[in-house]
Amino acid sequence: MSQTLSERLAQVLRLLADGEPHSGDAIAMRLGISRTAVWKLIGQARNQLGLEIEAVRGTGYRLSEPLELLEPARLSAALDPEALGRLNRLEILDSVGSTNSVLLERARSGLGAEQPVGDARGFDRGDVCLAERQTAGRGRLGRTWVSPYGRNLYLSVLWRFSLAPAELGGLSLACGVAVASALRRLGAREVGLKWPNDVHWRRRKLAGLLLEVGGESQGPSYAVVGVGVNLRLTGVDAAAIKQPWADLSQVLTTETPGTKLPSRNRAAAWLISALLAALDRYRHQGLTPFLAEWRALDAYPGAPVEILTGAQCIRGVYLGIDEQGALRLQRPEGVRSFAAGEVSLRPTPS
Template identity: 40%
Template sequence: MDKLLGLLADGQFHSGEELGEQLGVSRAAVWKKLKAVEELGLALDSVRGKGYRIGSGIELLDHKKIERCIDADVRTQSEVHTCFITDSTNELVSALGPVPAGITRFCLAEHQTKGRGRRGREWSSPFGSTVSLSALWQSGEGTASLEGLSLAVGLGVVKALETLGARALALKWPNDVLWQGKKLCGVLLEVHGDPTGECEVVIGIGINVRLSDEQLASIGQPAVDLFRVCGRTVSRNALAGQLINTLTHLLDGFGQGGFKLFREQWCEYDAFRGKEVTLMASTRSVTGRYMGVDDQGGLLLETASGLHVFNGGEVSLRQS
């Protein structure tokens, strides 16, 4: 399948005979593989006398191209894996086994079948249309030292996207990247280990790169993709490489100084500061004026009873 998609990725027509010769299979086998391509959700054009094509073309993840986008110093601190389809990159990045000390592992997939968002929601990742990346990072300072990490990661994503031309981005506490109020990227952290000792964090990032109108509408909340933000096609491989660069440096800084090193920058992108908001948890909701975040990434909410601090987890935020 990956070889067939590699042939069709240029957006040009390829005859069934040509595809069969390139793949070393019969015309009947080519037809079955083409049906499987459509089952991935890719729009396949078929024209008699011309053959088959993926209408707008597609850029597949290419490990070598990603490596070329990674800074030399980052290569010595990272381990990068790409795959075709997986249940979840968050699960895959841990399933590959122990990570050497001082190394951050990154995993990317063309498509996730069971991608997860916050609060148990499904994260949609249509084939070849997003960047689904997970990082496995180790810390010796305990889980308590990781407060505010999801906010810092969101800031890192914004910086990577700006390097590739995105503008007018905003951050929604605790971990969404927005553009004009629409969701462009989500971050999910899973922490395991000792509250005061060795621990590891799986950082899952999903960025909409280029989705159809129908795919965006199916997400279930206002959403946007990088193509619409930048007004042009952005290379998924360049984006993956830039994310790895930015996150590697960010995690190094966070390990030394925590979220307070990033708080001032994060506040520059804060989507809701000074606005009336409602915080929703599983059993209650609280409304007040959103006053930003503290040095640990806790949300500051001014209510009739005073100023209160709320931490992440299963708490969500919306404008009142």
């Protein structure tokens, strides 16, 4: 599957996004191409992107439901004022392998660091990359993140630190708090956190984070924080997810019937605002100011769990996290701690 969309296909999708019928002649004239070329592009949208596009006799082509595509102006207008001061660069891509990969390449090559206005070395602002779809979206431990075109949120933030990489061990927890806070602001009141970096709703996955760090052993360092949020999943998309899941549309319908799904651009802006604020706070204060809120959002306090580390399965009672963000597990021989990035946590069957 190609990582990128042709500019022509992207133009067709922007025309069709309103959900209204558009004739093949009108599309062809607008883009300066033939009717046959339009027909081929519609086929690509159906076959490559899985979009449901109806061909209505006498009226033209129409998406089965409108898509709200991401727009730089609308997104920027919805950012918190403080976020604008923390933002170095914002880009929106039609299609990419992974937004994390885009920013990791930039971090490793040093690109994007030439324009920061605040700190001389750029430690006070971040780069943000969003995509309408990912062809190789990924989560922790090499898992795939389902990333259909134009429906959910897929974004990454690159932030540079004066800290050593080892000092970023609690950053995924801090960012988890930020994502949960943004989702609560959007109306999802019952969200919780699953160690180390999943956001759950009623113990189903609503959002996930992937943190990738690098840099010099004594600093400076960088972190790329990737976030995926399920806004509205189709049946086909949901079938590809191999764990219990939730989307924001379902959450809002259940918690507050009649509530509409918020604007996708606004949801992205609030998520970015929360992440930039958390990253800026972490560079000054570390994990400490996030601990109380993380514990309040913990979805599994006191639960019997299994810790999977390599081929080993360790069972015990989950005791939450310590001051460094490590998971604490009650075992017959005493309490053991596990660092983020080494294990997975799953509730044992009841």
